[in-house]
Each structure stands twice: as C-alpha cells, then as structure tokens.
Amino acid sequence: MATPEVNTRILRRLLASGVTTRAERLLAKMPPADVALLFSGLSQEEIRTVIELLFRQRRAARALRELPHEMLPQVFDAVTDQRLASVIARLEIDDLLELVEFIPEDRRPDVIERLPADRRFELMRAELYPESSAGRVMTTNFIALDEKMSAQEAIDSIRAAGNEDESILYLYVVDEQSCLSGVVPIRRLVASPPERKIDELMIPDPVSVMADADQEEVAQTVARYDLLAIPVTDVDSRMLGVITVDDVIDVITEEATEDMYHLAGLSEEDRVFSPAARSVRKRMPWMLLNLSAAFLSAWVIGLFERTLSEAVMLAVFMPIIAQMGGSSGSQALTVITRGIALGEIEFSSGIGAVLKELSVGLTIGTLTGIAAGGIAYAWHGDPVLGIALFSAMVCTLALTGLLGAAVPLVLKALHQDPALGSGVIVIAVNDAFAFFSFLGIATLLLDHVL
Amino acid sequence: MATPEVNTRILRRLLASGVTTRAERLLAKMPPADVALLFSGLSQEEIRTVIELLFRQRRAARALRELPHEMLPQVFDAVTDQRLASVIARLEIDDLLELVEFIPEDRRPDVIERLPADRRFELMRAELYPESSAGRVMTTNFIALDEKMSAQEAIDSIRAAGNEDESILYLYVVDEQSCLSGVVPIRRLVASPPERKIDELMIPDPVSVMADADQEEVAQTVARYDLLAIPVTDVDSRMLGVITVDDVIDVITEEATEDMYHLAGLSEEDRVFSPAARSVRKRMPWMLLNLSAAFLSAWVIGLFERTLSEAVMLAVFMPIIAQMGGSSGSQALTVITRGIALGEIEFSSGIGAVLKELSVGLTIGTLTGIAAGGIAYAWHGDPVLGIALFSAMVCTLALTGLLGAAVPLVLKALHQDPALGSGVIVIAVNDAFAFFSFLGIATLLLDHVL
Numbered sequence: 001m002a003t004p005e006v007n008t009r010i011l012r013r014l015l016a017s018g019v020t021t022r023a024e025r026l027l028a029k030m031p032p033a034d035v036a037l038l039f040s041g042l043s044q045e046e047i048r049t050v051i052e053l054l055f056r057q058r059r060a061a062r063a064l065r066e067l068p069h070e071m072l073p074q075v076f077d078a079v080t081d082q083r084l085a086s087v088i089a090r091l092e093i094d095d096l097l098e099l100v101e102f103i104p105e106d107r108r109p110d111v112i113e114r115l116p117a118d119r120r121f122e123l124m125r126a127e128l129y130p131e132s133s134a135g136r137v138m139t140t141n142f143i144a145l146d147e148k149m150s151a152q153e154a155i156d157s158i159r160a161a162g163n164e165d166e167s168i169l170y171l172y173v174v175d176e177q178s179c180l181s182g183v184v185p186i187r188r189l190v191a192s193p194p195e196r197k198i199d200e201l202m203i204p205d206p207v208s209v210m211a212d213a214d215q216e217e218v219a220q221t222v223a224r225y226d227l228l229a230i231p232v233t234d235v236d237s238r239m240l241g242v243i244t245v246d247d248v249i250d251v252i253t254e255e256a257t258e259d260m261y262h263l264a265g266l267s268e269e270d271r272v273f274s275p276a277a278r279s280v281r282k283r284m285p286w287m288l289l290n291l292s293a294a295f296l297s298a299w300v301i302g303l304f305e306r307t308l309s310e311a312v313m314l315a316v317f318m319p320i321i322a323q324m325g326g327s328s329g330s331q332a333l334t335v336i337t338r339g340i341a342l343g344e345i346e347f348s349s350g351i352g353a354v355l356k357e358l359s360v361g362l363t364i365g366t367l368t369g370i371a372a373g374g375i376a377y378a379w380h381g382d383p384v385l386g387i388a389l390f391s392a393m394v395c396t397l398a399l400t401g402l403l404g405a406a407v408p409l410v411l412k413a414l415h416q417d418p419a420l421g422s423g424v425i426v427i428a429v430n431d432a433f434a435f436f437s438f439l440g441i442a443t444l445l446l447d448h449v450l
Numbered sequence: 451m452a453t454p455e456v457n458t459r460i461l462r463r464l465l466a467s468g469v470t471t472r473a474e475r476l477l478a479k480m481p482p483a484d485v486a487l488l489f490s491g492l493s494q495e496e497i498r499t500v501i502e503l504l505f506r507q508r509r510a511a512r513a514l515r516e517l518p519h520e521m522l523p524q525v526f527d528a529v530t531d532q533r534l535a536s537v538i539a540r541l542e543i544d545d546l547l548e549l550v551e552f553i554p555e556d557r558r559p560d561v562i563e564r565l566p567a568d569r570r571f572e573l574m575r576a577e578l579y580p581e582s583s584a585g586r587v588m589t590t591n592f593i594a595l596d597e598k599m600s601a602q603e604a605i606d607s608i609r610a611a612g613n614e615d616e617s618i619l620y621l622y623v624v625d626e627q628s629c630l631s632g633v634v635p636i637r638r639l640v641a642s643p644p645e646r647k648i649d650e651l652m653i654p655d656p657v658s659v660m661a662d663a664d665q666e667e668v669a670q671t672v673a674r675y676d677l678l679a680i681p682v683t684d685v686d687s688r689m690l691g692v693i694t695v696d697d698v699i700d701v702i703t704e705e706a707t708e709d710m711y712h713l714a715g716l717s718e719e720d721r722v723f724s725p726a727a728r729s730v731r732k733r734m735p736w737m738l739l740n741l742s743a744a745f746l747s748a749w750v751i752g753l754f755e756r757t758l759s760e761a762v763m764l765a766v767f768m769p770i771i772a773q774m775g776g777s778s779g780s781q782a783l784t785v786i787t788r789g790i791a792l793g794e795i796e797f798s799s800g801i802g803a804v805l806k807e808l809s810v811g812l813t814i815g816t817l818t819g820i821a822a823g824g825i826a827y828a829w830h831g832d833p834v835l836g837i838a839l840f841s842a843m844v845c846t847l848a849l850t851g852l853l854g855a856a857v858p859l860v861l862k863a864l865h866q867d868p869a870l871g872s873g874v875i876v877i878a879v880n881d882a883f884a885f886f887s888f889l890g891i892a893t894l895l896l897d898h899v900l
Contacts, residue, residue, distance in 0.1 A: 226696035246676040256706035264784040272789035315765035320744040334714040339722035
C-alpha cells in the first residue's frame with residue numbers, strides 16, 4: 001500500500017498538470033482516512049479541486065467523516081446545500097449528527113430540509129439524547145434475531161441485510177417487546193451446525209448500556225470487557241442501537257485530549273493547526289483568570305513589604321517555594337484526574353487517595369525542604385532563611401498534595417468535570433500560600449526570635 | 451447483569467459466612483474483568499481466599515490478565531510456581547509476555563521453566579522484538595487461507611479451528627511463501643455464496659504493519675482506518691500475527707497516560723493506589739531537578755539584589771511574570787505534544803506550529819502585559835514598574851510559546867519522547883528568563899532613564 005505521503009505527492013503532480021480524471025481515479029482508490037490526511041499537505045487551490053472531485057464520488061461521505069473538524073468549514077463553503085445534503089445523507093446517524101453541528105448556522109436549516117424525510121426524522125430523534133451520551137454515538141444499524149431461529153436462518157438474515165456494513169460483528173437476540181435477551185458473535189454462528197437454535201447459541205444477559213449513559217462510561221465498559229460493540233437500550237432494556245469499537249476509540253481519544261486540555265486551561269477547539277486568532281481568543285479568559293491569581297500572590301507578598309526591605313535576600317529565595325509547590329500540585333492533580341478517567345477510583349473512597357497524596361507531599365516537602373534550606377543556609381549563612389525555606393516547603397507541598405487530590409475529587413462528586421478548573425485553583429492557592437508561608441515564617445522569626 | 455458493586459457485596463457476605471462453594475460459583479459466573487475489579491473492594495484476607503478460589507478455575511488466566519498491575523505481586527505471592535505456570539500457560543502470547551515481566555526476578559526462571567516447551571519457545575521468540583513494538587503486542591493466533599479456497603472451505607476451516615477464540619474477525623489470505631495478499635472479513639464470508647472463491651471475496655493489499663513498528667504508530671493506523679484488527683508482517687510481508695482492537699485500546703489508553711504523566715514528571719508506575727513510598731521514590735528525582743531549576747531562578751534574582759533593595763516593590767510583582775509564562779508555556783506544550791500523539795503534525799513541517807505558538811504567545815503577552823502593567827501603575831503610580839511588567843510579559847510569553855512548541859518537536863526529531871522532560875525544560879527556562887527580563891528591564895530603566 002502506498003503511504004499517504006506518496007499519494008499526496010502523486011496527487012499534487014496530477015493536479016498541477018491538470019489531469020483531473022487520473023486524480024479522481026487515485027482518490028477513488030485511496031482509503032477515505034488517507035483522503036482526509038491529504039488535505040493538510042495541499043494548497044487552498046488544490047483543496048478546492050480535490051473537494052470537487054471527491055464530491056462526485058459515493059465515498060465522499062466517508063472521507064468527510066474522517067476530516068479534521070477545522071477543515072470542515074472550507075469544505076462546506078465549496079459545495080451547494082443540495083450537494084452537501086445528498087452526501088451527508090449517506091452517513092450513519094452518529095456521524096450525521098456530528099457533522100451537522102459544523103454546518104454554519106445560517107445554512108443548517110436549508111441543508112437539513114434537503115435531507116430525505118426518514119433521515120431528517122432520525123436526526124431529530126437522535127438530537128433528543130443528551131450531549132456526549134450513548135444515544136448520540138450509537139448507530140441504529142444492527143441485525144436483530146428471534147431466539148427461535150436456527151443458525152441457518154440467522155445467516156440468511158445477514159445475507160438479506162445486504163453486504164454494505166462489514167462492521168457487523170454481533171447479532172442481537174430480542175423478544176416480542178424488542179427487549180434484548182442475548183447476543184450471538186458472528187463467528188460462533190459460522191462455526192455452529194446450521195440447524196442449531198439461536199437460544200442455544202446466544203450469550204444470555206449481555207453487557208449493555210442505557211441510551212442516556214455518558215460516553216466516557218460507555219468507553220470504560222467496552223474497554224473493561226474487551227468488547228467489539230455494545231448494545232444500547234432504553235430503561236425497559238428495549239434494544240435501540242449499537243456502539244461499535246471504532247467510535248469507542250474516538251471517545252477514548254477525545255476524552256484524553258479533553259482531560260489534558262482542561263488541566264492546561266485549553267479549549268478543545270484550540271488545535272495545532274487552528275488559526276492563531278482563535279487560540280488567542282480561547283486562551284485569553286483563562287490567562288486573565290491566571291493574571292488575577294498572580295495579582296493575588298502579589299498582594300500577599302505586598303503584606304510583607306517591610307520584611308522584604310529589611311531582608312532582601314528573602315525575595316531571592318521566595319520563588320523556589322512557589323515553583324516546587326506548583327510542580328508537586330500538578331503531579332497530584334495528574335495522578336488523580338487520570339485515575340478518575342480510567343475508573344481506578346471507582347471502588348474505594350477517595351479519602352485514601354487524598355491521604356496518600358497528602359503524605360507524599362509531606363514527605364517530598366520534608367526532603368526537598370532539607371535540601372533547599374541546607375543549601376540556602378550554606379550559601380548565605382542565614383539561619384532564618386534556611387528555617388523559613390524548610391518550613392514553607394513542608395507546608396506548601398503538603399497543601400498542594402492535599403489540594404491536587406481533593407479538588408478533582410470534589411468536582412467529580414459535584415458532577416463537574418474533574419479536570420476543568422482544578423489546575424487554576426491549585427496553582428492560585430499554591431502560589432499565594434507559598435509566598436504567605438515563606439514570608440510569614442521569616443517575619444515571625446525576624447520579629448520574635450532574633 | 452448485576453453490577454460489579456452488587457457482586458462485590460454479595461461475595462463479601464458469602465466469604466464472611468464461609469460458604470466458599472457458593473462464592474466460587476459466583477466467581478465462575480462473573481466476567482473476568484469484574485473479578486479483577488472486585489479486588490480493590492476486598493480486605494487482604496478476602497483477597498487471599500478469592501485468589502485461591504480463582505486459581506481452581508480455567509478462567510483464572512483471563513482474570514489475571516485484567517488485574518491492575520499493582521495487584522499482581524500479591525496474587526503471585528499466594529500461589530506456587532507450578533500453579534502460576536499452569537495458569538499463565540493459557541494466555542495469548544502478548545498477555546503472557548506482559549505478565550512474565552511482573553513475576554519477581556528470583557522466581558521468574560523457575561516459573562518459565564515450568565511452562566510447556568512450545569509456550570517457552572514462543573515466549574523467547576517474542577522477547578526478541580523491541581519493547582513497545584507491534585511484535586510484542588500481536589497474537590500469533592489467526593486463521594490463514596489460500597486464495598484458491600472456496601467460501602465454504604474457508605468456513606470449514608473456521609469450524610476446524612475450534613470455537614475458542616470468538617474475537618477472530620478477519621481471515622488472512624497468504625501465498626505459498628506465507629506472504630499476506632488479502633483479507634476477508636468474516637461477515638463477507640458469511641454473506642457470500644458457498645462456492646465463491648476467496649480471491650474474488652478478499653480485500654486485496656490490506657493495511658498492515660511491520661513487527662518492529664512502534665505500538666503508538668500501530669494504534670494510530672488502526673484508529674485512522676477504523677480497523678478491528680491489523681495484520682503484522684516481517685520485511686518480506688510474511689504474515690506473523692495480528693493485533694486486535696482491544697489491545698489497540700489498551701495502547702491508546704497507555705500512551706495517553708504516558709504523555710500526561712511525562713508532562714507532569716511522573717513515572718507510569720505511580721498510580722492512585724500504588725504505595726506512597728513508591729510515589730515518593732519515583733517523584734524525588736524530578737523534584738530535585740526542579741529544585742535545581744528553582745535555585746537557578748534564585749541565582750538570577752540574586753544578580754539584581756541591589757535593584758531589589760532600592761525598589762522593593764519589584765519583588766512584589768516579579769512572580770506575576772513567572773506565573774503567567776508558566777501557564778502559557780504549558781498550554782503550548784500541551785497542544786503540541788497532543789498534536790504529535792494524534793498524528794496531527796505528521797504532514798506539515800513543525801515550523802508552522804512553532805511560528806503559530808510564538809505569535810499566540812506574543813499576542814497574549816501584549817494583551818495581558820497591558821493589563822498587568824496598567825494595573826500595577828494605577829496601584830503604585832510607578833512608571834518603571836508598569837513598563838518593566840509590560841515588556842517582561844511580552845518577552846517571556848513569546849519565549850515560552852516558542853519553547854513550548856519547539857522543545858517537544860525537537861525531542862521528536864531526535865527520536866525521543868516529546869513529552870518526557872519538555873515540561874521541566876520549559877518551566878526552568880521560563881522562570882529564570884521571567885525574573886531576568888523583569889528585573890533586568892527595571893534595572894536599566896532605574897539606572898539610565900530615571
């Protein structure tokens with residue numbers, strides 16, 4: 001198989017020489033995911049030509065689905081409402097739902113209007129499920145069996161369903177009320193004698209999720225049981241759809257990105273190749289929040305102006321505490337938010353985790369405090385400096401360990417995103433406290449001891 | 451299906467009342483992944499009993515595979531070498547390879563010795579592949595077909611292969627030299643007329659990976675093409691094994707954890723429930739590195755002792771620059787390392803990404819610099835303070851934007867992990883530079899202008 005890089009090079013040459021028929025043939029032969037990859041290597045002009053060639057083909061829908069989201073506006077701009085509607089009408093419902101969100105709001109009603117009536121209805125129904133829920137990610141494309149069928153009859157029903165969707169891996173056994181009662185892996189069906197009854201073949205009582213379950217929970221379940229697809233039901237366990245593992249991979253990737261982004265105070269739309277202006281717009285609110293936190297620290301330091309003017313050496317060493325506390329806090333935060341995302345904290349109370357991070361912070365604070373205090377004392381021969389550095393390090397690292405663990409757990413308990421905002425809280429408290437403890441202890445020592 | 455929580459409660463009650471036969475039956479009925487989940491809810495004593503019950507069953511191997519790694523030493527301690535060998539002998543080669551690493555080194559040779567000869571040989575061969583390569587993650591358990599077979603003959607070969615592995619989804623078509631020439635999805639086989647020849651049914655020239663490919667690259671390929679399994683070949687495209695999507699999910703999850711952990715300076719073995727002593731041991735080297743960086747900052751500040759003693763107000767505001775630069779640097783770092791992990795930077799040169807982050811840093815630096823300088827001037831009426839704060843903010847945020855983007859890209863170009871160490875480099879440079887620029891500019895202004 002030619003690599004995407006090679007294909008891009010060939011395609012550029014074909015486009016440059018104007019041989020669009022050969023370019024179209026090359027596009028038709030490439031996997032849709034590679035067509036999507038192509039785009040980032042092409043010029044604006046070339047992209048426009050490729051979109052036109054692509055939209056002549058049946059596979060345009062799949063290529064569209066694979067495109068990075070920030071390329072979509074460009075693609076949508078290049079085609080008419082009618083053409084766009086006829087292409088996206090071929091998508092499965094979960095992909096359709098996702099793409100529709102990216103159509104500019106002023107065009108959206110017109111494009112939806114032009115969808116076939118059944119697809120339009122399906123879309124409306126899917127939009128009733130909460131965002132990021134199983135109902136939004138599932139496909140309604142599955143094969144249901146009756147448990148009284150024979151293996152051969154089941155195989156015939158697969159043949160009858162047509163050859164279009166090769167991703168069907170399980171067949172679902174439902175009763176008269178469409179309630180899910182079992183699942184038959186397609187391989188088991190193939191290996192069984194033709195006359196064997198489905199109710200003897202099926203795995204009864206299969207793992208399933210409800211339509212309003214959060215997609216992250218669905219992904220955890222699929223990963224935990226090593227499933228290839230998971231059935232989605234309503235409260236009465238009536239079968240509604242199926243979520244396949246390729247969508248689960250997308251969810252896992254998205255959720256990991258979301259966690260990393262939220263910890264750093266980033267918005268998901270802020271990607272490597274999104275325009276700089278958008279990145280600035282998305283990052284500014286967080287940076288202004290940070291600036292307020294930084295001014296809070298400055299205010300705390302200002303409380304000790306007199307001490308600082310008497311012992312300017314304190315100003316030299318005070319950032320050490322803030323820097324160490326920040327690192328330690330972000331370590332605790334990362335361990336806990338990742339543990340929450342992987343479902344590792346599900347079973348035990350979070351108290352154990354908080355106590356552990358507190359004791360780790362205390363221990364590391366003591367060890368690095370001894371090092372920092374010792375070095376500072378050896379360097380400047382000032383015992384106040386050494387003692388203040390040591391004590392502030394212990395207190396600050398204990399606090400950031402505690403906060404780094406507790407903040408995301410509290411956010412989770414309040415049904416908020418554990419990663420969102422916890423970074424700014426921990427860093428703001430850390431910095432203000434670091435300066436307060438160091439300068440406070442130093443002031444006490446200077447005023448009362450020496 | 452009873453939830454794992456309910457099962458844990460029932461099991462505890464059964465264990466408490468000593469009815470081990472019923473506990474054993476419950477264990478036998480639970481999915482192996484749930485058995486693994488149980489452990490974190492049980493006491494030491496109960497865990498020991500469960501392990502014993504579990505090791506009497508054939509499914510012990512699968513439950514073992516699902517266990518969180520930090521529970522393994524406990525399990526291994528509770529069983530003899532012989533019993534352990536007989537259980538792990540039933541694992542697929544990739545799982546066997548992984549578990550063997552966790553057997554304490556002094557017992558490992560004895561346990562391996564007790565494996566059946568063919569498994570021992572297979573293990574030795576697998577250990578020849580580089581770490582984290584496709585060869586280590588693949589299973590050698592696949593069905594190969596000849597292209598001259600009919601669909602019916604292929605179905606017969608599935609029946610002959612036994613019913614054990616329901617995860618087989620594709621059949622692989624190989625020639626006389628075992629070179630991979632095509633792939634047949636099992637569903638296509640089922641839907642086709644029995645006499646149809648395999649070479650008409652197969653998808654020719656399938657996507658595959660080489661055995662020495664990095665597992666992250668494999669995961670990206672599987673995700674990109676929405677595959678359920680990917681064939682692994684040698685340089686001559688001879689078929690060696692298959693990587694299934696459940697292993698790919700594990701790889702994706704692992705790699706995301708690794709990136710988040712490396713950005714925060716954490717080791718993968720440092721998990722929510724790993725012992726505090728291990729967390730301290732793993733975090734100390736990074737924290738000592740941080741401490742050195744912090745002392746570098748202190749040394750930089752020390753250069754300006756005279757300025758600070760003349761204008762102590764500078765000490766109050768100097769942490770603002772470091773704090774803002776740190777946040778901005780970690781945003782750029784996160785966007786770029788995630789972009790690398792998702793393969794978004796594959797196609798274009800990194801230069802564009804670096805320039806973008808530089809310009810975002812410059813813009814945000816200018817905007818927040820105006821805010822910070824303005825507030826500080828309004829607060830203290832000191833133009834030197836305002837100008838120094840503004841200029842240092844612009845320079846520092848531009849630098850951290852540049853470094854946050856460039857450091858991971860350079861590490862990647864040097865074939866290093868882009869996330870590992872980039873955090874400490876960016877923060878160390880940021881802090882030292884933030885203080886240097888702010889105090890340096892202030893000194894210049896005080897000495898030469900005013």
